[in-house]
Every structure is written in structure tokens, then in C-alpha cells.
Amino acid sequence: xxxxxxxxxxxxxxxxxxxxxxxxxxxxxxxxxxxxxxxxxxxxxxxxxxxxxxxxxxxxxxxxxxxxxxxxxxxxxxxxxxxxxxxxxxxxxxxxxxxxxxxxxxxxxxxxxxxxxxxxxxxxxxxxxxxxxxxxxxxxxxxxxxxxxxxxxxxxxxxxxxxxxxxxxxxxxxxxxxxxxxxxxxxxxxxxxxxxxxxxxxxxxxxxxxxxxxxxxxxxxxxxxxxxxxxxxxxxxxxxxxxxxxxxxxxxxxxxxxxxxxxxxxxxxxxxxxxxxxxxxxxxxxxxxxxxxxxxxxxxxxxxxxxxxxxxxxxxxxxxxxxxxxxxxxxxxxxxxxxxxxxxxxxxxxxxxxxxxxxxxxxxxxxxxxxxxxxxxxxxxxxxxxx
Amino acid sequence: xxxxxxxxxxxxxxxxxxxxxxxxxxxxxxxxxxxxxxxxxxxxxxxxxxxxxxxxxxxxxxxxxxxxxxxxxxxxxxxxxxxxxxxxxxxxxxxxxxxxxxxxxxxxxxxxxxxxxxxxxxxxxxxxxxxxxxxxxxxxxxxxxxxxxxxxxxxxxxxxxxxxxxxxxxxxxxxxxxxxxxxxxxxxxxxxxxxxxxxxxxxxxxxxxxxxxxxxxxxxxxxxxxxxxxxxxxxxxxxxxxxxxxxxxxxxxxxxxxxxxxxxxxxxxxxxxxxxxxxxxxxxxxxxxxxxxxxxxxxxxxxxxxxxxxxxxxxxxxxxxxxxxxxxxxxxxxxxxxxxxxxxxxxxxxxxxxxxxxxxxxxxxxxxxxxxxxxxxxxxxxxxxxx
Numbered sequence: 031x032x033x034x035x036x037x038x039x040x041x042x043x044x045x046x047x048x049x050x051x052x053x054x055x056x057x058x059x060x061x062x063x064x065x066x067x068x069x070x071x072x073x074x075x076x077x078x079x080x081x082x083x084x085x086x087x088x089x090x091x092x093x094x095x096x097x098x099x100x101x102x103x104x105x106x107x108x109x110x111x112x113x114x115x116x117x118x119x120x121x122x123x124x125x126x127x128x129x130x131x132x133x134x135x136x137x138x139x140x141x142x143x144x145x146x147x148x149x150x151x152x153x154x155x156x157x158x159x160x161x162x163x164x165x166x167x168x169x170x171x172x173x174x175x176x177x178x179x180x181x182x183x184x185x186x187x188x189x190x191x192x193x194x195x196x197x198x199x200x201x202x203x204x205x206x207x208x209x210x211x212x213x214x215x216x217x218x219x220x221x222x223x224x225x226x227x228x229x230x231x232x233x234x235x236x237x238x239x240x241x242x243x244x245x246x247x248x249x250x251x252x253x254x255x256x257x258x259x260x261x262x263x264x265x266x267x268x269x270x271x272x273x274x275x276x277x278x279x280x281x282x283x284x285x286x287x288x289x290x291x292x293x294x295x296x297x298x299x300x301x302x303x304x305x306x307x308x309x310x311x312x313x314x315x316x317x318x319x320x321x322x323x324x325x326x327x328x329x330x331x332x333x334x335x336x337x338x339x340x341x342x343x344x345x346x347x348x349x350x351x352x353x354x355x356x357x358x359x360x361x362x363x364x365x366x367x368x369x370x371x372x373x374x375x376x377x378x379x380x381x382x383x384x385x386x387x388x389x390x391x392x393x394x395x396x397x398x399x400x401x402x403x404x405x406x407x408x409x410x411x412x413x414x415x416x417x
Numbered sequence: 418x419x420x421x422x423x424x425x426x427x428x429x430x431x432x433x434x435x436x437x438x439x440x441x442x443x444x445x446x447x448x449x450x451x452x453x454x455x456x457x458x459x460x461x462x463x464x465x466x467x468x469x470x471x472x473x474x475x476x477x478x479x480x481x482x483x484x485x486x487x488x489x490x491x492x493x494x495x496x497x498x499x500x501x502x503x504x505x506x507x508x509x510x511x512x513x514x515x516x517x518x519x520x521x522x523x524x525x526x527x528x529x530x531x532x533x534x535x536x537x538x539x540x541x542x543x544x545x546x547x548x549x550x551x552x553x554x555x556x557x558x559x560x561x562x563x564x565x566x567x568x569x570x571x572x573x574x575x576x577x578x579x580x581x582x583x584x585x586x587x588x589x590x591x592x593x594x595x596x597x598x599x600x601x602x603x604x605x606x607x608x609x610x611x612x613x614x615x616x617x618x619x620x621x622x623x624x625x626x627x628x629x630x631x632x633x634x635x636x637x638x639x640x641x642x643x644x645x646x647x648x649x650x651x652x653x654x655x656x657x658x659x660x661x662x663x664x665x666x667x668x669x670x671x672x673x674x675x676x677x678x679x680x681x682x683x684x685x686x687x688x689x690x691x692x693x694x695x696x697x698x699x700x701x702x703x704x705x706x707x708x709x710x711x712x713x714x715x716x717x718x719x720x721x722x723x724x725x726x727x728x729x730x731x732x733x734x735x736x737x738x739x740x741x742x743x744x745x746x747x748x749x750x751x752x753x754x755x756x757x758x759x760x761x762x763x764x765x766x767x768x769x770x771x772x773x774x775x776x777x778x779x780x781x782x783x784x785x786x787x788x789x790x791x792x793x794x795x796x797x798x799x800x801x802x803x804x
Contacts, residue, residue: 034617036531036553039672042679075478084687085472091462093657129516129659132682136523144423145532145554161679166423167532167554230421270480270686272516285426292429292548295519298685299657300471 041164045157046364047379053368054377065407066399068377070206072267072350073398074320076304079313080268084304093299098290100127100275101302107309108275118250126276126286127297127305131236131261134276135162136293138257141278141285142230143168147197149232152183153385154353154392156206159234171196174387177343181205181353182212185223198230203246204237207353207384207394209328209346214247221253231256236274239265239317241348242325255279262301264349265317266308271301324350327397327404334408335395338415350397353381357391359415367393373417374410428551432544433751434766440755441764452794453786455764457593459737460785461654461707463691466700471658471691480686485677487514487662488689494696495662503635513663513673514684514692518623518648521663522549523680525644528665528672529617530555534584536619539570540772541740541779543593546621558583561774564730568595568740571603572610585617590633591624594740594771594781596715596733601634608640618643623661626652626704628735629712642666649688651736652704653695658688711737714784714791721795722782725802737784740768744778746802754780760804761797 047068054064075081087093099105105122112118128134135158143149145167151160153172160170173191175181188199201220203212212220224231233249235258249256261274278286290296307313331352332345341355360366364380371377381392397404434455441451462468474480486492492509499505515521522545530536532554538547540559547557560578562568575586588607590599599607611618620636622645636643648661665673677683694700718739719732728742747753751767758764768779784791 034529035669035672036527036529038531039528039676042672042675044675045678048678071482076475076480078478081475081478081480084475088468088471088475088687091465091468093463093468093655095458095656129520129685130682132680133516136680140423140552141426142421142423144425158679158682165527165676165680268480269482270683272681272683272685282422285422285429288429288431289426289552291432291435292545293519293523293552294659295517295545296657296659298516298659298688300475300687301685 038164038167042161046383050367050371050377054371057371057375062375064371064375064377065403065410066377067395067397067404067407068379069396069398071269071398072264073400074267076267076271077313077316079307079310080266080304083307084300087303088300096296096299096302098294098296099287100297104302104306107306111309112248112250116248116251118248120250120277123283124277124280126278126290127302128274128276129294129297130263130272131259131274132158133294133297134259134261134274135159137276137286137289138232138259138278139163139166140289140293141282142257143197146195148193148195149197150183150188150191150199152181152205153387154181154207154381154389155202155384157383159200159202168197172385180210180212180344181208182210182216183220184216185219188220188223189227192227196227196229198232199224200232200234202234204241204346204348206237206349207351207379208344209349209351209353210344211241211246211347214251217247217249218252221249221256225253225255233258235259236261237264237349240321240324240350242321242328243347246348250277262305262308267320268301268305268308271298271304273297273301273305324397327401328352330401331395331397331404338408338412352395352397354393354395355391356393361390363390363393370411370414374414376407376410425551425554429548433770437754437758437764441758444758444762449762451758451762451764452790452797453764454782454784454791454794455766456783456785458656458785459651459654460787463654463658464700464703466694466697467653467655467691470694471687474690475687483683483686483689485681485683486674487684491689491693494693498696499635499637503638505635505637507637507664510670511664511667513665513677514689515661515663516681516684517650517659518646518661519545520681520684521646521648521661522546524663524673524676525619525646525665526550526553527676527680528669529644530584533582535580535582536584537570537575537578537586539568539592540774541568541594541768541776542589542771544770546587546589555584559772567597567599567731568592569597569599569603570607572606575607575610576614579614583614583616585619586611587619587621589621591628591733591735593624593736594738594766595731596736596738596740597731598628598633598734601638604634604636605639608636608643612640612642620645622646623648624651624736627708627711627737629708629715630734633735637664649692649695654707655688655692655695658685658691660684660688660692711784714788715739717788718782718784718791725795725799739782739784741780741782742778743780748777750777750780757798757801761801763794763797
């Protein structure tokens with residue numbers, strides 16, 4: 031049978047971690063105890079207030095379509111949140127409620143990226159981000175980054191890598207997989223540089239609530255002419271609700287409205303009602319206390335990985351990942367991950383899921399497991415590397 | 418400021434009915450009573466069993482990501498449903514749970530349509546269907562249809578209109594806006610024709626539960642090599658839950674899996690749990706009784722529109738729309754709709770939202786309102802056209 035699969039699918043490589051996940055499930059079904067440090071999802075449940083708000087709406091039976099851009103009440107809550115958190119005044123009309131950050135990426139690139147356009151991104155980065163570019167027939171121009179720039183793009187890197195096909199740049203801060211952030215001054219100059227070159231700037235801020243040392247800066251603090259992708263999944267612990275948001279520049283309100291009407295109709299209504307409660311003060315207090323737990327987990331994991339001989343050039347400041355150099359133990363981190371799972375029942379994500387930049391020497395550890403569980407994982411890891 | 422909006426957005430025309438909707442809201446806020454016959458959403462609430470299943474899941478707090486293709490239990494339920502309803506045995510692996518039919522279209526065309534490919538569709542048709550083609554850089558080749566073919570494509574029409582750029586054809590049955598269906602024999606020959614030409618066949622079956630005379634045939638009864646788009650929104654009355662499904666040919670399971678992982682992560686988890694209950698026998702009994710109400714509404718509206726002088730060349734067999742020719746009263750149905758709203762407070766959708774084919778002589782009436790409400794609407798309509 032001749033292949034009739036669309037050309038854009040050629041470069042959609044499967045996530046390598048999926049192979050590990052399947053094997054992990056197999057082992058679990060055989061009774062093995064697996065500690066999951068590969069999962070990009072908070073282990074915390076959605077907070078009660080949010081759950082109750084969702085239930086209350088569903089119980090009304092009126093789970094109908096909302097406006098394509100989302101309920102105005104929720105867009106206003108998010109605008110308030112930007113003011114309280116970043117001192118940024120944002121017209122709610124610029125905020126679009128989307129089916130997760132995934133929907134925000136579809137909308138942002140859908141209205142602004144043409145086929146054959148190139149977007150500059152850091153390598154390593156989260157693989158879906160560049161696959162969205164591919165989805166629209168564009169190309170990602172990966173720029174290798176390292177500890178010297180906090181694993182983030184700089185104005186200089188963008189200027190040097192800009193070509194006639196470049197259409198913009200994307201910064202993810204805190205970064206997945208490195209957990210590193212771009213600091214205010216650098217973010218400002220990156221945005222200025224992209225604007226000077228006539229490009230679009232996309233800021234992936236989905237891990238923004240989860241920063242442990244000093245607050246992360248939003249791109250919106252420096253410019254109105256940026257796309258900002260955010261989500262209720264991570265900080266707000268609402269993964270399965272599939273709700274996120276996109277902030278667009280003024281000039282993109284109308285196209286984003288038209289595109290959302292066509293490709294989403296709207297975002298799940300009960301998820302929107304639930305998200306309304308996410309900004310309640312009491313909920314934010316609970317989320318802050320969880321954040322403290324994540325911070326303690328980060329410190330625990332960081333200290334242990336360093337003790338065991340992993341090289342972590344920059345202590346991560348956010349998200350729930352540590353991207354550890356394992357070259358002391360292997361130059362094939364995928365095989366390392368497979369063996370670690372097989373022999374010790376610890377699941378982690380191999381570097382090659384995040385790009386080509388020294389990927390075979392890196393492993394991503396997610397601290398979406400309790401310190402108690404991670405303690406056992408560290409013992410197992412120690413046995414594994416000392417055998 | 419130079420326009421930097423992506424080229425694909427050029428052809429995304431706004432829905433004309435949006436202008437009417439805004440005006441309707443304005444009038445309502447001034448205290449006017451508006452009867453909504455423009456809404457493509459069942460007025461029924463989501464059934465209690467489904468609501469309760471959704472609540473039960475949310476209350477557990479574990480609203481986490483599912484597998485990208487959806488929960489296997491739900492895919493199996495849908496496979497069972499195909500067997501019970503159409504006597505088709507479907508491997509659940511071919512069924513992908515999506516964020517509404519919108520997500521099903523994104524997935525289907527994403528894995529199978531290249532930029533510059535053309536898809537053949539009937540005119541009139543639902544505007545989003547062709548906008549998905551545009552989204553991927555493709556083109557829709559509209560073929561005018563009329564009562565002589567039940568407002569559906571035929572094998573002959575497809576053969577005559579096929580070009581070197583044609584990549585496939587899409588049939589929506591029951592059709593939005595006409596409510597007409599393609600009968601089994603014709604569906605079979607259309608699929609055969611498209612396959613003979615080497616194209617993809619897409620079957621939009623989102624109104625399938627809602628047919629009032631004889632059961633609609635699924636494309637899957639005739640071929641395994643088809644894409645079938647369906648949804649929990651219409652028959653199952655779950656619009657705001659944003660959940661639908663896509664059936665893909667065997668050869669597309671792997672690409673669809675990779676694409677879903679990247680562009681959705683997964684579909685809202687509580688919506689999937691709720692949908693599990695949608696197939697319970699008691700729920701199906703309730704849905705059948707609602708279907709009888711829709712059938713009575715169709716008959717009521719049909720008789721009244723004919724009595725008032727609208728020309729309805731084919732009595733619709735499904736969905737909840739009547740596409741009525743209003744050329745006895747106007748050759749500008751958009752203006753007609755605006756005046757009807759302004760003077761009599763009845764909102765309908767102008768033909769031009771569904772294409773160019775004699776659109777200015779057509780109005781779409783949705784019977785998503787009770788007979789009591791529609792009775793008043795018919796009185797107002799009579800006053801309007803007799804003035």
C-alpha cells in the first residue's frame with residue numbers, strides 16, 4: 031500500500047520516553063515496583079476549591095459551548111492575575127482560553143507562522159514546541175545552548191543565527207528540561223533583538239508559577255508585542271482538565287478570534303468554571319505551600335544527584351526537572367535509562383527527547399514524586415551506578 | 418504597522434451569524450425577547466447519568482492526563498457501539514478520542530493532507546470543515562449540490578470535478594445546513610469512486626444519532642480505508658464537554674498517535690469518564706426519547722415554513738436544521754435575517770455562512786428550541802413576511 035501519510039508527519043519522531051513508559055507498565059503488571067521520575071505532571075491532585083467549582087458547574091447540567099475565546103469572567107481573572115503578579119495591565123480581550131498550552135501553541139503559530147518560516151529555539155527544549163512549527167510547515171532552527179547562558183537564548187545568539195527565513199524566536203522559561211530561567215535583563219534584550227529583526231516573539235511561560243528562588247519575569251513586562259503561552263496544568267495542578275491560555279498582541283485579536291472559532295469552537299466549559307476558582311486567595315495559598323514542597327524536592331534531588339556524580343552545571347530555578355549530565359557513567363543516556371528501568375525500576379527521560387545538543391550525555395529527572403519515593407530512587411540509582 | 422498575520426488567515430471569513438448574535442445580545446440586554454433559531458447546539462442538558470459520571474471522576478481529584486489517543490475503556494465502548502449500531506467490527510486502536518469533532522478534523526487532516534492538496538466538498542456545507550483544509554494550506558474545491566442529489570456529493574460529481582491536485586472528498590451526512598443524508602448505495606459508490614481515484618475519504622458523521630426516518634449509514638459499513646469524524650456534542654448533548662472521536666484507517670494509527678501526543682497531549686479526562694456513561698442503556702433510552710422530540714420539532718417547523726411560502730426541496734431527515742429557500746421574500750437573505758431579528762426578535766442563520774451556492778436565497782433555521790417557542794417564532798415570521 032502506497033504511503034499517503036501527509037509529509038509533515040515525517041519529522042514527528044516518537045518520544046523515546048514512550049518506549050520506557052510501555053516497558054515500565056509491563057514491569058508493573060508483573061508486580062515490579064517502579065518509581066516514576068519521568069512524568070511531566072504534578073503528582074498533586076487538583077485542589078478542592080477548583081474541583082468543587084467544576085462539580086458545581088457540571089451539576090447545573092448546562093455544560094454548553096462558551097464564546098470561542100473563553101468566558102469573559104475567566105479572561106478578566108487572568109488579567110487581574112497579571113496585574114497582581116507582574117504589575118502588567120492587560121486588556122482581557124488579548125487573552126484567549128485554550129485547550130491546554132497545546133491549544134495556545136496551535137492558535138499562536140496558526141495566526142502568525144507561514145509555511146517555510148523558521149523559528150529559533152534553544153536546544154535542549156521541549157519537543158512538542160518545535161513539532162508545532164513542523165505542523166504548520168515551518169522549520170525550527172535549533173541553537174545549542176549551555177550553562178554559560180543558563181541554557182537560554184540570548185540577543186547575541188539570535189542575531190548570529192537569524193536568516194532571511196527566520197520569522198521569530200521562542201523562549202521557554204523556566205525551561206523544560208533544564209528548569210533554568212531567563213532573567214529580566216536578558217529577556218528584555220532578547221525581545222528587543224527579535225523586534226529589531228522584525229520577528230515574532232513567543233514566550234512559553236507554562237512553568238511560571240513554579241519558581242523557587244526569585245519570581246520569573248513575564249515577556250509582557252517588557253513588550254505588548256509578544257505571544258505568551260501559559261497553562262493551568264502545572265502550577266495550578268489541572269493537567270487533565272486541558273485548559274491554558276494565550277496572550278496575543280493587539281493586532282492578532284481578530285485573527286485569533288476567527289481561528290479559535292474554527293479550530294476549537296471553545297474550550298471545555300466545566301474546566302473554565304473550575305479555573306475561575308483557581309485564582310481564589312485560599313487556593314493560591316495552597317498552591318504556594320505546594321510550591322515550597324517542590325522547592326524542597328528540588329534541593330533534595332539536586333544534592334543527591336551531585337553527590338552521586340552527576341554534573342549539573344546550573345542549579346535549576348523552576349519547573350520540576352533536573353537535566354543532569356551523566357557522562358561520568360555513560361555516553362548513551364537512552365541505554366542508561368533503559369538499563370536503570372530494567373535493573374532498578376526507576377523511570378527517567380533520556381536527553382534525546384529534547385534535541386541533539388549533547389543529548390546522549392543527559393538524563394531528565396522529574397521531581398513529581400515525593401521525597402520519600404525519591405529517596406528510594408536515589409538508593410537504587412546509587413546501586414545501579416556503583417555496580 | 419505592517420501586517421504580520423499568517424497568510425492562511427486571509428480566507429478565514431468571520432461567520433456572518435456572529436454579527437446577528439451580537440445584535441441579538443444587545444437587544445436582549447435592552448429587554449427584548451429574542452427567539453434563537455440560529456444555534457447549532459441542542460437545548461437539552463447533558464443527561465444526568467453522564468453528569469454524574471463526570472462528577473464522580475472529578476471528585477476523586479485525579480484529573481490527570483490520559484493516553485494521547487484516549488482511555489482504552491472509552492475506545493472499546495465506542496467500538497462496541499459501532500457493532501451494535503452498524504454491525505461493524507472496529508479495532509479500538511483505530512479510534513482516537515479528541516477535543517470535540519474539531520480535534521478530530523485537526524487530527525484527520527493533519528496526518529493526511531499536504532499543503533496545496535485539494536479536498537472536494539459539497540456547497541452548501543458547514544464552514545469550519547473547509548477552514549480546516551485552509552488551516553493546513555490546502556484548498557477546498559466546492560461542488561454545487563441541490564435537491565436532485567439530496568444536497569450530497571455523488572460518484573459522478575466527484576469524478577467530474579477531480580483534478581490532479583485533488584486529494585480526497587468529504588461527505589457530511591446528515592448535512593449541516595440541509596439536514597439531508599446520503600443513502601447507503603450512494604455512499605458506497607462515492608467511497609469506491611474516491612478510492613478508485615486514489616484519494617482519501619472523510620465522513621463527517623457528527624449528526625448521526627439524530628436521524629428521524631431511517632438509520633444513517635456509516636462510511637465504515639462500506640470500507641475500512643476511511644476517516645470518520647464523530648462527536649459527543651449533538652446526539653449525546655455534550656457540547657461544552659468538548660469531546661469527539663476520529664476513526665482512522667489502519668495505516669494511520671501510528672501517525673495519528675504521534676500527532677495527538679504533540680498537539681493535544683490528551684482530551685479532557687473528566688469528559689472521557691463522563692462519555693463512558695453515555696453508552697449505558699438507560700442513557701440511550703433517554704437520548705432516543707429526545708430524538709423523538711427533535712423529530713416532532715422538525716415536522717412542526719417543516720410544515721410551518723412550507724405553509725408560509727418557504728421552499729424546502731428535500732424534507733430533512735436528520736440533524737436539527739432546515740435550509741429553507743426564501744426567494745419568494747428576498748434575494749438578500751442576510752438582510753432578511755437582520756431585519757427579522759430587528760423587527761420581530763427571531764434569530765436565524767443566513768445562507769452565506771454555508772457557501773456561495775444560491776446562498777442569498779437561503780436561511781438556516783435550527784430547531785434547537787421547543788415547539789412552544791417555535792410557535793411564537795412562526796407567528797412573528799408570518800407577521801414579518803406579510804407586512
